[in-house]
Amino acid sequence: MISDLFSMTVLVGILASGIRLATPYLYAAIGETFGQRSGVLNLGVEGQMLLGAFTAFYVAIQTGNLWLGVLSAMIVGAVMGLAMAFVTVNLQAVQGISGIGFYLFGLGLSDLLFQRVLGTVETVKGFPKFNLPVLSDLPIVGEIFFQQNILVYISFALVPLAWFVLNKTTLGLKIRAVGENPEAADSLGVSVARIRYLTIILGGTLSGIAGASLSIALLNVFQQNMTSGLGFIAVALVYFGAWRPFGVLGGALLFSLVNSLQLWVQVLGIPIPSDIAVMMPYILTILVLVISVSRVRAPSALTKPFKREE
Amino acid sequence: MSKPSQENWYAKLIDIALPIFATLAALIVGAVMLLLLNVNPIEAYAALWEGAFGSQNALAETLVKATPLLLVGLGICISFRGDVINIGGEGQMIVGAIIGTQVGLRMVDSPGWLVVPLALLAGFAGGALWGGIPGLLKAYFNVNEILSTVMMNAIAVQLMTFLLRGPMIDPAQAELASKIPQTARLMENFRLPRWIPTRLHLGALIAVVLAVLVYILLWRTTWGYRIRSVGQNPDASAYAGIQVKNYIVLALVLSGAFAGLAGVMQVYGVNYRMITDGSGSGFTGRAGFNGIVAALFGQLHPLGTIPASILFGALLVGANKMQRVVQVPSALVIALNGLVVVFVVSSEIWRRKRQRRRLAAEMALQEGAPGESDGSEAAHYGGEVD
Amino acid sequence: MTERTILPSGHTQIDHLSMKGITKRFPGVVANHKVDFDVRSGEVHALLGENGAGKTTLMNVLYGLYHADEGEIILNGEEVVIESPTDAIEQGIGMIHQHFMLVETLTVAENVALGLRSSREPLTDLNKVSERILELAELYGLNIDPDAYIWQLSVGQQQRVEIIKALYRGAALLILDEPTAVLTPQEVDEFFCIIREMAKDGHALIFISHKLHEVIDISDRVTVLRDGKKVGTHQTAQATKADLARWMVGREVDFRPEIEQVEPGEVRLKVDNISCLSNRGTSSLQEVDLDVHSGEILGVAGVSGNGQRELAEVITGLREATAGRIFLDGEDITALPPISRTDRALSYIPEERMRDGMIKDFTVAENLILREHHKQPFSNWGFLNLKAVEQHSSELIHNYQIKTPSQETLAKSLSGGNIQKVVVARELSRDPRVIVASQPTRGLDVGAMEYVHSRLLEERLDGTAILLISEDLDEILALADRIAVIYEGQIMGIVPREEATPEKLGLLMAGVKEGV
Amino acid sequence: QAQPAAPEEEEGPFQIAVVMPSSINDLAFSQSMYDALLRVQEEMGGEEAMTFDYSDGMFVVDDAAAAIRDYAAEGYDLVIAHGSQYGSSLQEIAPDFPETSFVWGTTVDTFGIDNIFAYEAASDEGGYVNGVIAASLTESDVLGVVGPIETGDAKLYVDGFVAGAEATNPDVQVNVNYIGSFSDVALASEAANTHVAAGADAMTGTAQMVVGAIGVAEENDAMWFGTQSSQTELAPDVVVANQIYRWEVVLNEIIDLIGEGTLGGQSFTINLENGGEVIEFNPEYDLPEDVKDLADDTIQGIIDGTISTDVSE
């Protein structure tokens, strides 16, 4: 039975599903990476995702236009981000709690809207699989990587893009400086507030897409609390990735792959209690960090509101 | 000199009232939502108040709800002061409860005065264990504690379902087809004393006493001094000879221990057994998270966490009552909680501003009075050359 | 409308800037009280005052970092509102900050480029920036690697980065808040050349320093602050060091302490063949041998970044030695953690006081027991004895004249010099047997420096072995019995004080071995 | 505890309060009860005769206990605790309100307290029928099951399904996946994907998170078998049949008993025989006649007792 795990079908299955599972994590965690690099911890990701998921679903169902759904999810996420930015930057509220506040708000409001506007669980025709020409015909690799829906591709393309923005642009330089030493950035005329607004809104926007990727691309339904902790895992993955986009990618893939492996372990009837199998991705994610000695410190100003003059 | 002190008194009162105003502001926003749902907000909020403070029983329920928040919050005060962000309260509550419950299930022949304290200690130890693991991982393997505690929450939930539907299952349920994942009920004499006829149990009092002890720990002991110093500046602490790693572990161990205690108290004070609905929060009631909110509301001060827990407990209990009375979906209640949290933390800034303004005003007052060295003395050393 | 002169740096000249009636209050202190201050193009105006007199505060107001409670700023005859550094920069004001405004995790080039328009927006142009940094470094004799990360640099090197950053940007008015505190005399000379050049070009410069000879050397006018109030403004040419000191402190100051002859005793601290790595992972110390005797001050001179920080950290246990051994009173302590060394009466005054010496969010009292908090009388059975803590700190605050509103004030709100006093007070008050002192008087005013020097000499008389690491040659020449010169992680030679001249030391510091 | 009398003989409507773990529109466990209450209300003659209030989303056991106590104190005639995790609280509360009737499920345990009823669903029966149909229709001989947590009603259903499938087609292989959560829709969906990749052409699953799996079934044109509530709407093309809970069978009986003055002490089961469980075939789905007959025979067999679902360990 264990040897079944190494059959081609299973390996392809694990990889393909790992990549799908990683998609929402990538959107949310890359967005969170920007926020944290600029010194803002947003624990409201899950709430933003839920509202994004609902909005995308509702708009898609009403208009039949999936891209309009994605766009409205982005807007809703951005608005949540804007609110979060106002509260943490202007009002200098403790980031940890305000994030939890926004999470609860998103969790409740998305469910409330769902009950009042939709009333019942429905399905939508989401983004179809989009086989990349040529690439999707490659044996094995094609099936794993290139027969996914468009939002999956975009999420992966986001990783190098984020890396590029953070490390190669003046904006990225400002973001990194603001997250490490806002006083220094401020003294050079960099507006800490503007940078943080930007990253938090960007984070919200990406969380919105993360939600949309669930409700109109991967699952094609909306259900109350459908993210079920996914947003918090995404935040954790930012720490796993040590605030580096490629590190985050590694974490998201690891977590998702082990999760799909875990599903296969059960399907193949390998005699492990189901609860223990479900623990696997969580344990392994920690273990990988234990063996890979990383010495990266969190951005020094993370969670610290910036105010000039004490 | 009576005037300044009187002003001070006013100022303090306004400071205290500030979060209450913020809560009211959030409720006004909530009122709009209620109106959209065709619910009379006044009726709804009357129910909320009634449910939180309206009767002896309501008040007791509020305190019952506040107890785990306070306990978890105390742990949070310790760890956050040590700059260790413990998000693992949920898992630590669960593991504390599991180990504490084992004591009650195994020592059935022992007297209650022995079992109950032992069980509470076991819960304390269980939470310490579940907090200690991320602590060790952080100190010795540089594994970020936010990541590990979030992951350990999920692991604890699965561990709980595994145990409750297998090794620890209620023998009565093991016989039945329903196989409810729950342990056997605790013996009558193993339960924390209650303030009959309410559910208010001794744990609430214990939690308040512990708040005082945590205050002493943090500001009156060398352990507390070191935890805070490591939290503020590990480099300087290392140079001062403090074993930074040990205190990182200690911060998480203690933080987890208090959450573990909160968990075991839910068993010995409220539910009298462990039950799971498959989620962590079914057992913890999200106290592992809400405790963080309470502690931060309390400015990470153990004594400040007491009123903060009560406020938050009242809100949770009152909102449930509101849901029953005016029949709004639980979703609205959750969204409303979120709003209150956001509004209250946002209101903090006014308090800080007021404080600053007050200090500045005081000083402007002092400047009027002659000081030790003033301009005339300075002039003695040389005037303007230009 | 008068056309304003455009400076070579491209900024519009600031003919005259004046601050009128500036008042700035902080909880518990009035940092500036109705201060008038002005500066013109082409002049260097020095700002002088004891630690905590309000110099930095006044400059922070000018740079938009603080908002004055009262007062106005008049630029070229018009009132301006400077709300933020952005406004200040827009007006052509630049500043070198006393507490460096550097981002530790970024490289030198990135720190310099931050906030500037890139030549290829939106992309960075770090290569260009690096080139220009190297040019500037060459021009001004400030040796700096643009690709190094700030956290890998010593304070002296960071100081140079801070200077380069300001020069790179150029400014019509440049504020220099203690830019020379950790530079070597040669570097100071070169730096002053730059400043004179700038003044000649029409820049306006404000210069803060506690080194009176520097003030006399470079400034045209000097304004003295005391307790937040202006004491007076003078033409520097007409003032002597003694005048300046008197204006600042309000009494006479003794610059050259008498050094009593002490017969050095047994070896207290022995550094035996020590090697270690730098923060960059490259080889730092190489087979360093040093003996410090009881009753002796061994000075370590050298250009910042040649292994001084590593030497101090290896001895105190904060850095691992890759080879060699360290002995304290004959006991091998190479493998002992910092606390065991502390408990063996080793005191340490670190060069990075904010990072290694202070807990910014602790109160002054709490900081003063950082090393001894676990011992009698501060701790009984693990409980802190608040009475003893309070008594101890009020004693030290008095003895070292630490200017603080109260002992409950958070350390981070003290002035730079007073923070240094807290560290020094703590380390010297614990009856040490060996002291490792890195830049112990960095940023201290003359009075405080005098006190610290006399305390170090007292310790020496008591038989303490003192390793004095300083970039201030004057200080080393004034205090040390023997002077070891360090260059690229190696000891170039050890010179007895009688034989030491600045020239001789200068050659060694530049890596030239004598007599070869 | 003060106990306001709530005599049923009074002309006021019969008042029911219900506490449920998930929301009333979860297309699963909680909705099955909510829908049943609506039907009971209609049968009894609308709001004049019966009213009910609910607290949904009561996943916190402790909050549910407070709600139950509060409802009892408010004088409701019948308080339903719709979730097996609530039993312990009932055991404590019921004795304080001897004139209120309480009922909980799913279980058979009334704790020997005479104002507590209990109910359960023989979900294995419908599971068995679904398994028989799935095993007859499968071409790949691989079936997939997406379960939440291996316990209670869910486990019973899954075991029934496996037994039914294996009894019908010895070659069939049933892959079972418990995802460890009632709410993780994404993981449920990926579990379904895993089943498809493993060759399954028919799937089932239970609890509210399976909505994620149904979409996958539809996308891959795999058959789906529902339980608890009707899931046909979600994927009309692939849903073959649903086991539907009709709790009104139990509720009606309990309401009658309360009318007669019996407030508890009995337990009830909904099953195929008493009509508490109904197999609803999707009219849109083109079910072959022989399979339909086999399904009907199986239902009849279970009712008659000639077929045993064989899940009791």
Ligand SMILES: Nc1ncnc2c1ncn2[C@@H]1O[C@H](COP(=O)(O)OP(=O)(O)OP(=O)(O)O)[C@@H](O)[C@H]1O
């Ligand atoms: N952010 C702040 N918060 C509170 N108090 C402050 C703050 N900044 C400065 N002060 C106080 O204002 C006074 C003046 O400080 P300032 O830094 O201007 O002194 P300074 O003249 O620059 O001294 P030094 O030579 O030591 O650098 C000090 O008493 C200091 O404690």
Ligand SMILES: Nc1ncnc2c1ncn2[C@@H]1O[C@H](COP(=O)(O)OP(=O)(O)OP(=O)(O)O)[C@@H](O)[C@H]1O
């Ligand atoms: N405040 C003062 N009170 C009394 N005497 C002073 C004072 N300041 C300086 N002197 C005396 O003036 C003389 C010159 O001082 P010092 O040796 O410190 O300066 P220097 O070495 O000439 O200057 P530099 O360090 O710039 O080369 C000394 O004899 C010193 O004692």
Ligand SMILES: [Mg+2]
């Ligand atoms: Mg200063």
Ligand SMILES: [Mg+2]
């Ligand atoms: Mg001199």
